[in-house]
Amino acid sequence: MTRVCPICGRTSEEVPFIGSLCRDCYVRHVGVARLPGRIRFVYCKYCGSYKYQGGWNRGLETVEETLIEYAHIVLSRKLRPTRDIEEAWIEDIRLDKPFTGPGSYKLLVRVAGRSREGVEARQDIVVEVRADASVCPLCTAKRTERGYDAIVQIRGSTGRLGEQFRVEVRRFLDRIDRQLRDAIIKEEEGREGIDLYVADQTSAKLIASKLRAFFMAKTIDTYKLVGRRPDGKRRGRLTISVRIPEIEPGQVVKVGGRESLFLGWTRRGGLFVDLRSGRKFELDAESLWDRGFTPHPGGEQEGRYMLISRSGGTYVFLDADSNYQKVVEYPESYVHVYTDNLEEGGVYKVFRVGRHIYILGRSSGAQA
Numbered sequence: 001m002t003r004v005c006p007i008c009g010r011t012s013e014e015v016p017f018i019g020s021l022c023r024d025c026y027v028r029h030v031g032v033a034r035l036p037g038r039i040r041f042v043y044c045k046y047c048g049s050y051k052y053q054g055g056w057n058r059g060l061e062t063v064e065e066t067l068i069e070y071a072h073i074v075l076s077r078k079l080r081p082t083r084d085i086e087e088a089w090i091e092d093i094r095l096d097k098p099f100t101g102p103g104s105y106k107l108l109v110r111v112a113g114r115s116r117e118g119v120e121a122r123q124d125i126v127v128e129v130r131a132d133a134s135v136c137p138l139c140t141a142k143r144t145e146r147g148y149d150a151i152v153q154i155r156g157s158t159g160r161l162g163e164q165f166r167v168e169v170r171r172f173l174d175r176i177d178r179q180l181r182d183a184i185i186k187e188e189e190g191r192e193g194i195d196l197y198v199a200d201q202t203s204a205k206l207i208a209s210k211l212r213a214f215f216m217a218k219t220i221d222t223y224k225l226v227g228r229r230p231d232g233k234r235r236g237r238l239t240i241s242v243r244i245p246e247i248e249p250g251q252v253v254k255v256g257g258r259e260s261l262f263l264g265w266t267r268r269g270g271l272f273v274d275l276r277s278g279r280k281f282e283l284d285a286e287s288l289w290d291r292g293f294t295p296h297p298g299g300e301q302e303g304r305y306m307l308i309s310r311s312g313g314t315y316v317f318l319d320a321d322s323n324y325q326k327v328v329e330y331p332e333s334y335v336h337v338y339t340d341n342l343e344e345g346g347v348y349k350v351f352r353v354g355r356h357i358y359i360l361g362r363s364s365g366a367q368a
C-alpha cells in the first residue's frame, strides 16, 4: 500500500517512510531521539579525572577527550528513541570549540536510529555542557601532603644513594603503571636518597617489590602506629626501606670478603668472577645481600696499562701510571680479558690479583 506524507506530499514509492511520515519530515518534526538539553561535567584540574555517579574516575589523555567520553556515557544512558524508532544510538560527539578550561561548551551530537521497518535515520542534536574544574580526593591528599599511609625509602647499599642510581630510579618510576604512579602523593629527594609518600600500603608494597626485582634490592618493612582513625580503628604507617646495590658491571667488588669482578645482572642475580681463582659465579640477590659486598677501594691492585703486544703466549704492557716507563709481562694463561675490543696501543683499566691480571675496559689515556 502506498503511503503519502501529509506534510510534504511525497509517497512511499519515492522516499523511505518512518511510521506515517516520510523520513525527512519524521526527522524534522518528530526527531530520532530525545536528549537532555544540558549536562554537567566535573573534572579534576590537576589529574584530569572526572566525576561520575558520585565517584571519581580516571581520565583519558586530555580533558577534551575525557569530556567527549563522559558525554558518550551520560548521553547514551539518557537517550530516548521517539515513538516510531525502535532503537537509537549515538554515532558521534564533537565539541563546538577546542576545550580551554571551565565554562560552557556545545556538544554536537549525531544520533542515529532504526524504525521497526528497518529504516535508518540520523539527526544532529546540540547539547550544552557545563565544565567545572574541581580537585579530586587523591589530588587533595597530594596537595595537602597528608593522607599517605606508607613511605618507601630508596637508599644505596653504602648509605647515601649515588647520583647515577638516582637517575635510574627516577627513570624507573616514570615507567611504572599509572595507577601506582598516581598513588605516590609526594616524592622527596634528600641527602640520603629518595622518599616516596604513598597513599596506601598495598601500592607501597607493590612499588617496593618492583624496585627489589629490578634493582636486586633488599627491602625491610617497619610498621608504626601513628594514632587512630576517625572511626576509632588504629592507624599504622608502613615504612619500607629499599636498598639498591650500588655496583656496576666492570667494577671490582668485595663479595663476602673476596675480590670479585662484577660482570652484570642476570635474571637470577649478579654474575661475578672470583679474581683469585678466575672462576665465574652467580649469586641471587638474597645471597648477595647475605654475604655482603662493598666496592673495592682500588689501591695498588688497580692500574692502567697500555697493551704493546700479544704474541708467543705473552702479553706485554707499559704501565701508564708510571709514565709508560715500566714494561710488564704476563703469560697468556693469567690474562683475563673483560673488554670487547682489545687492541695494541690501547690503554686499559687493569686489576692485578696474585699472578692474574684482569683487563676491565678502556681507560682514557690521560693521567688521572
Ligand SMILES: [Zn+2]
Pocket: 005, 006, 007, 008, 009, 010, 021, 022, 023, 024, 025, 026
Ligand atoms: Zn514528508
Ligand SMILES: [Zn+2]
Pocket: 044, 045, 046, 047, 048, 049, 135, 136, 137, 138, 139, 140
Ligand atoms: Zn586529581
